[in-house]
Amino acid sequence: MTTTTEPCNVLILYFSRGGATQQLADAIAEGVAQAGAEALLRTVATDNDAACSRDLTVSTDDLATCDALILGSPTRFGHMASALQKFWESTSNQWLKGVLINKPGAVFTSTSSLHGGQESTLLSLALPLLHHGMLLTGVPYSEPSIHGREAGGSPYGATLFNEDGKLHPNERKTATALGKRIAQIALACRQTQFEDSHS
Ligand SMILES: Cc1cc2nc3c(=O)[nH]c(=O)nc-3n(C[C@H](O)[C@H](O)[C@H](O)COP(=O)(O)O)c2cc1C
Numbered sequence: 056m057t058t059t060t061e062p063c064n065v066l067i068l069y070f071s072r073g074g075a076t077q078q079l080a081d082a083i084a085e086g087v088a089q090a091g092a093e094a095l096l097r098t099v100a101t102d103n104d105a106a107c108s109r110d111l112t113v114s115t116d117d118l119a120t121c122d123a124l125i126l127g128s129p130t131r132f133g134h135m136a137s138a139l140q141k142f143w144e145s146t147s148n149q150w151l152k153g154v155l156i157n158k159p160g161a162v163f164t165s166t167s168s169l170h171g172g173q174e175s176t177l178l179s180l181a182l183p184l185l186h187h188g189m190l191l192t193g194v195p196y197s198e199p200s201i202h203g204r205e206a207g208g209s210p211y212g213a214t215l216f217n218e219d220g221k222l223h224p225n226e227r228k229t230a231t232a233l234g235k236r237i238a239q240i241a242l243a244c245r246q247t248q249f250e251d252s253h254s
Pocket residue numbers: 070071072073074075076077129130131132133134165166167168169170171172217
């Protein structure tokens with residue numbers, strides 16, 4: 056067992072053009088803080104996407120230094136946005152070094168229609184995390200907010216149905232619960248020596 060006084064850093068990496076996905080990122084960050092960890096909000100380089108300019112652009116070093124990673128994107132034809140896919144395609148060195156192996160990970164998305172591909176996008180976001188050896192985590196059904204029928208929220212991850220540009224209270228609760236859960240798992244993982252750990 057190891058102990059450390061370093062802050063537990065949860066990287067929240069997202070893309071957002073209109074700000075909906077960013078609202079989810081912020082609610083997740085609240086949950087991370089509730090667990091006593093530090094949320095690092097980062098985005099990806101884009102040409103003209105205003106909502107992304109609030110936060111720093113992610114660097115591949117951030118993958119090595121984070122304790123956990125929560126990845127979010129608006130749904131684009133049932134898939135993550137290409138700017139995020141492009142970022143992952145620049146991470147071969149980090150994959151070779153195994154910098155994300157055994158770190159907790161989770162995903163989130165927003166859509167403009169309730170059945171417009173939230174789960175397929177969450178799965179697309181999950182794929183690079185699995186390839187990087189992360190411990191993929193969702194939202195358990197013990198979380199009451201994912202049982203609502205009028206808004207987003209899924210066992211696969213946090214979601215926002217962007218009907219009026221605002222987070223529904225249930226969507227906020229799911230996102231905050233996910234952030235808190237990942238941060239708690241990250242804190243627990245820091246006390247664990249994995250035999251195949253690369254970190
Ligand atoms: C190119 C493109 C493709 C989209 N595809 C979908 C889709 O498949 N399903 C859906 O419900 N919404 C789709 N949308 C709408 C966005 O997912 C939605 O407005 C989202 O909340 C935007 O998030 P943002 O404000 O973080 O950019 C699409 C938007 C664009 C620009």
